[in-house]
Amino acid sequence: xxxxxxxxxxxxxxxxxxxxxxxxxxxxxxxxxxxxxxxxxxxxxxxxxxxxxxxxxxxxxxxxxxxxxxxxxxxxxxxxxxxxxxxxxxxxxxxxxxxxxxxxxxxxxxxxxxxxxxxxxxxxxxxxxxxxxxxxxxxxxxxxxxxxxxxxxxxxxxxxxxxxxxxxxxxxxxxxxxxxxxxxxxxxxxxxxxxxxxxxxxxxxxxxxxxxxxxxxxxxxxxxxxxxxxxxxxxxxxxxxxxxxxxxxxxxxxxxxxxxxxxxxxxxxxxxxxxxxxxxxxxxxxxxxxxxxxxxxxxxxxxxxxxxxxxxxxxxxxxxxxxxxxxxxxxxxxxxxxxxxxxxxxxxxxxxxxxxxxxxxxxxxxxxxxxxxxxxxxxxxxxxxxxxxxx
Amino acid sequence: xxxxxxxxxxxxxxxxxxxxxxxxxxxxxxxxxxxxxxxxxxxxxxxxxxxxxxxxxxxxxxxxxxxxxxxxxxxxxxxxxxxxxxxxxxxxxxxxxxxxxxxxxxxxxxxxxxxxxxxxxxxxxxxxxxxxxxxxxxxxxxxxxxxxxxxxxxxxxxxxxxxxxxxxxxxxxxxxxxxxxxxxxxxxxxxxxxxxxxxxxxxxxxxxxxxxxxxxxxxxxxxxxxxxxxxxxxxxxxxxxxxxxxxxxxxxxxxxxxxxxxxxxxxxxxxxxxxxxxxxxxxxxxxxxxxxxxxxxxxxxxxxxxxxxxxxx
Numbered sequence: 001x002x003x004x005x006x007x008x009x010x011x012x013x014x015x016x017x018x019x020x021x022x023x024x025x026x027x028x029x030x031x032x033x034x035x036x037x038x039x040x041x042x043x044x045x046x047x048x049x050x051x052x053x054x055x056x057x058x059x060x061x062x063x064x065x066x067x068x069x070x071x072x073x074x075x076x077x078x079x080x081x082x083x084x085x086x087x088x089x090x091x092x093x094x095x096x097x098x099x100x101x102x103x104x105x106x107x108x109x110x111x112x113x114x115x116x117x118x119x120x121x122x123x124x125x126x127x128x129x130x131x132x133x134x135x136x137x138x139x140x141x142x143x144x145x146x147x148x149x150x151x152x153x154x155x156x157x158x159x160x161x162x163x164x165x166x167x168x169x170x171x172x173x174x175x176x177x178x179x180x181x182x183x184x185x186x187x188x189x190x191x192x193x194x195x196x197x198x199x200x201x202x203x204x205x206x207x208x209x210x211x212x213x214x215x216x217x218x219x220x221x222x223x224x225x226x227x228x229x230x231x232x233x234x235x236x237x238x239x240x241x242x243x244x245x246x247x248x249x250x251x252x253x254x255x256x257x258x259x260x261x262x263x264x265x266x267x268x269x270x271x272x273x274x275x276x277x278x279x280x281x282x283x284x285x286x287x288x289x290x291x292x293x294x295x296x297x298x299x300x301x302x303x304x305x306x307x308x309x310x311x312x313x314x315x316x317x318x319x320x321x322x323x324x325x326x327x328x329x330x331x332x333x334x335x336x337x338x339x340x341x342x343x344x345x346x347x348x349x350x351x352x353x354x355x356x357x358x359x360x361x362x363x364x365x366x367x368x369x370x371x372x373x374x375x376x377x378x379x380x381x382x383x384x385x386x387x388x389x390x391x
Numbered sequence: 392x393x394x395x396x397x398x399x400x401x402x403x404x405x406x407x408x409x410x411x412x413x414x415x416x417x418x419x420x421x422x423x424x425x426x427x428x429x430x431x432x433x434x435x436x437x438x439x440x441x442x443x444x445x446x447x448x449x450x451x452x453x454x455x456x457x458x459x460x461x462x463x464x465x466x467x468x469x470x471x472x473x474x475x476x477x478x479x480x481x482x483x484x485x486x487x488x489x490x491x492x493x494x495x496x497x498x499x500x501x502x503x504x505x506x507x508x509x510x511x512x513x514x515x516x517x518x519x520x521x522x523x524x525x526x527x528x529x530x531x532x533x534x535x536x537x538x539x540x541x542x543x544x545x546x547x548x549x550x551x552x553x554x555x556x557x558x559x560x561x562x563x564x565x566x567x568x569x570x571x572x573x574x575x576x577x578x579x580x581x582x583x584x585x586x587x588x589x590x591x592x593x594x595x596x597x598x599x600x601x602x603x604x605x606x607x608x609x610x611x612x613x614x615x616x617x618x619x620x621x622x623x624x625x626x627x628x629x630x631x632x633x634x635x636x637x638x639x640x641x642x643x644x645x646x647x648x649x650x651x652x653x654x655x656x657x658x659x660x661x662x663x664x665x666x667x668x669x670x671x672x673x674x675x676x677x678x679x680x681x682x683x684x685x686x687x688x689x690x691x692x693x694x695x696x697x698x699x700x701x702x703x704x
Binding site: 009024025027051052055056058059061063065067068069070071072073074075077091092095099119200201202203204205206207208209210211212213214215218377383 | 431432433434436443444447448449450451452454455456457458459460461462464465468469470471472473474475476477478479480483485486487488490493510512513514515517518642
């Protein structure tokens with residue numbers, strides 16, 4: 001497949017990807033750093049390049065609520081948000097998943113208030129990790145674009161029927177011009193295809209009731225059937241990703257394994273920091289240090305068995321969280337990964353880094369590797385460590 | 392356009408019996424009346440509240456049209472999404488069955504409308520969706536146990552502003568939501584009650600025919616929250632219009648019409664006396680609160696007359 005090499009910001013790339021899915025409805029409310037993505041989309045509509053109906057709501061709560069109404073009516077629907085906007089949606093984010101509505105959402109990761117901060121960390125989406133959405137993470141504009149194409153196929157698959165959020169780091173990805181390959185419109189459309197809703201509010205000959213009161217006698221069974229979808233989702237994600245690889249040559253799974261084959265030491269993280277780590281890993285590899293990176297793509301569903309397998313038998317593993325879990329045992333990626341590795345003899349430690357957009361630089365990545373070396377040699381380190389902060 | 396009773400009685404009842412409303416509930420009656428006029432090509436949306444709870448306890452539904460409930464404060468936004476989906480699917484030729492027009496009706500109680508859902512409602516009205524929002528106003532949060540709302544009238548006893556030895560129920564007048572909706576400059580805004588079936592049906596018809604958003608505020612006497620004999624709900628609805636507590640009026644493209652001008656309005660206290668929520672106001676020492684209630688009703692009525700005169704063409 002011939003693809004066009006373009007220079008776009010992450011926000012622009014995602015706007016293009018969503019446009020190529022020909023959604024019927026988009027609901028939007030501005031919040032930095034998501035704004036530019038919706039500006040771009042509004043331009044498409046204003047110039048007749050997209051026939052999506054936009055609902056320019058008065059809050060993120062209404063953005064998700066309108067998206068729920070639209071998706072329940074059988075329309076392909078998306079929205080986008082960041083940080084406090086996602087926090088305001090909170091209540092209805094759960095409802096979108098519980099009603100099994102395949103809404104797609106661009107989640108431009110930004111720190112939560114307070115204090116107010118507009119820069120990247122993952123505290124926003126991590127706050128909603130148990131809300132029932134599928135969470136895909138991206139390292140750069142290319143992955144943001146690719147995830148935004150694949151998201152529709154995953155969300156709308158009959159075995160899944162769940163909303164998907166495509167996470168990409170605020171400013172670092174959203175506002176940085178980056179080179180990426182884009183599918184031609186017709187190829188993207190052929191890959192994504194037309195949406196066939198299972199149910200719609202808009203058929204008066206087949207009326208349905210959506211969102212009834214669900215009490216002690218049925219709620220649990222409904223949650224059980226929802227839980228089953230997360231069991232089925234991994235296979236669908238892999239299937240869609242494989243088809244995407246056949247089309248584009250870009251291969252995705254639950255994670256990217258960077259120099260992992262013979263790695264004795266492994267860093268695990270999400271998002272744009274992977275690029276920095278890869279550079280530093282390359283330097284250490286030249287010095288003969290067997291270190292590698294596991295960059296997780298699917299945080300939900302969490303690929304526990306996969307992680308246990310890939311990380312098993314290593315000499316040391318560390319997990320980097322770009323969000324804190326206040327009062328908990330390290331960040332969410334740490335606790336879940338360590339739990340996945342329960343029963344293994346691999347020493348695992350964690351870091352909290354990059355909160356509020358604090359740069360993750362080469363030196364920090366090198367510190368992480370130096371610590372991994374120490375642990376691999378039998379040294380001790382705290383369970384949870386802070387990285388890049390003045391103490 | 393003219394509503395006739397014979398026709399209404401022949402229309403299909405789209406709210407099935409067997410729902411869980413209290414005996415004497417006038418809210419379920421309001422929904423049935425709306426549906427008789429709206430007909431089958433309608434999507435209903437309910438805010439969390441009595442009418443949502445009583446019509447859709449899984450695995451049952453009383454709705455013979457499509458219905459969606461998502462949350463308490465977002466019914467207007469939710470239905471605005473359904474309406475937009477309809478327009479978009481129609482434009483793309485992808486409707487499941489062809490319809491030139493469908494009705495999109497959101498409803499909520501006064502809690503879901505005057506209070507927690509006001510922002511969502513305001514946004515949807517301003518955006519100009521082709522939808523009707525109906526508030527069934529029973530003047531408190533009845534579903535959660537009769538807490539005061541911004542629609543609760545002065546002096547009414549509620550569970551969060553109770554009458555006690557020091558305080559005498561709600562200390563503020565209710566706010567005028569209908570006029571807030573008028574200020575949105577939408578094509579159609581009106582008030583009515585379930586007793587006035589012809590007025591109600593006419594207003595639903597006009598609201599659904601309007602080119603753009605419409606709003607109906609319907610007083611809903613609540614036997615549980617107002618403390619009255621379940622047999623007299625409709626009577627109380629009638630009297631509220633006869634004593635100017637709840638005037639029947641409509642605002643069509645900014646022009647006010649009062650649909651019912653009582654010749655000799657009875658004192659509001661007579662109406663209040665039939666309701667347990669005002670019982671304490673009839674104790675010695677609380678006369679000033681009855682007077683204040685009357686004064687509020689009188690002054691609002693005068694304002695309404697002025698608005699009608701002012702906007703007359």
